[in-house]
Amino acid sequence: MDRIINTLIDFALTAGVTLITALFIVILGFKLVKRLIEIIQRGKGFRRIDLSVQTFIVSFISIILKIVIILTAAAVLGVPMTNVVALIGSAGLAIGLSLQGSLSNLAGGLMILLFRPFKVGDYIEYTNFAGTVKSITILYTQLLTIDNKLVVIPNGSISNGTVTNYSSEALRRVDLEFSVGYKESIDKVKEILYKAIEKNSLILMEPEPPFVGVSTYGNNAMIYILKVWTLNENYWPLIYELKEEVKRVFDKNSIEIPLPQLDVHLARNKSSQV
Incomplete structure (x- = not known):
């Protein structure tokens, strides 16, 4: 023992x-x-x-x-x-x-770093998700949405999918459309729109100067399109400023912004009359 x-x-x-x-x-x-x-x-x-x-x-x-x-x-x-x-x-x-999925994510991470479709800090859109890239790890990419939600996307999926990168270029073009009644003069509306943007410091003259023209004929209004260039970081502030300023100049010059309307015509049946 x-x-x-x-x-x-x-x-x-x-x-x-x-x-x-x-x-x-x-x-x-x-x-x-x-x-x-x-x-x-x-x-x-x-x-x-x-x-x-x-x-x-x-x-x-x-x-x-x-x-x-x-x-x-x-x-x-x-x-x-x-x-x-x-x-x-x-x-x-x-x-x-x-671990096929994990290996695919690892390969996807390497592809992202090699070809650099986006980087940390870029604002991108992938399928139904859009946000700022917070980090790129060996398996996942993290996006931070504008309302502060964290979205984790496998690298394998995002490397094989269609990604829209809104931060890759220094300049962006702002395209806005405005509805104006058919009774208004085209030359007058264009002149008013040009005046609405001429003093805005966020608008750039290059690569193209501002453009205003008739885009299409709507059911109850003519659609005018406004195209201007600006720095990427000024994209949304410029949109808000232009929409507000155009509404002001339209009101000042009594330019009508028509609302959708439907005309209903009733036909009277003569046989029903007494």
């Missing part, structure tokens, strides 16, 4: 030390990884890299180093590396099949 107890004590001490060592490696290793990431992020060279690439690199390095730490702890516990390699190889196919 004494011999059995001593054997169990020796085994517990040996295994306990090994287990504590492996646990210590994992805990310390994860802390060192976190510290290393912080040092990398503070580096001047790293800060010069585009923010989209920064988030991708940080997440990629963190995952790889943590996997190495876990394998090191397994080796300390006495798990033969040859068996680990064989296990990884045999399980690789099954893992690959079960």
Whole structure:
């Protein structure tokens, strides 16, 4: 009995030390990884890299180093590396099949960083979602909508889909349409519209000067189109200003903005008359 107890004590001490060592490696290793990431992020060279690439690199390095730490702890516990390699190889196919979506997202993230259809800070539209790109990780892209909702989109989907990037160019054209009654003079309406925009400092004369013309004939009104260029960041402020100013000058010059209307004609049946 004494011999059995001593054997169990020796085994517990040996295994306990090994287990504590492996646990210590994992805990310390994860802390060192976190510290290393912080040092990398503070580096001047790293800060010069585009923010989209920064988030991708940080997440990629963190995952790889943590996997190495876990394998090191397994080796300390006495798990033969040859068996680990064989296990990884045999399980690789099954893992690959079960993680097709994740691998597709990883490849999609690499494609986004390589071809750069958008970057962190751009305002984009994808399917039914629109917002500012908050981050691009190895698997997902995060959008922040204008009403402060966070939308997480798999990289595999967004890299293979149609994305509209509203921030890629420095200039944008504002196209506005206004309904005016048929009785109004075309030359007068155009003159009034040009006066409404001539003093707006947000409008640019290049690449094209402002344009006003008749777009189409509506059911109850003529549709005039107004086209002006502005800086990307002034797009929405200019839209609001122009709509307000056009309404003011129309009212000042008694220009009618007709509302949709329907004329109903009733035919009297003579046979029903007494």
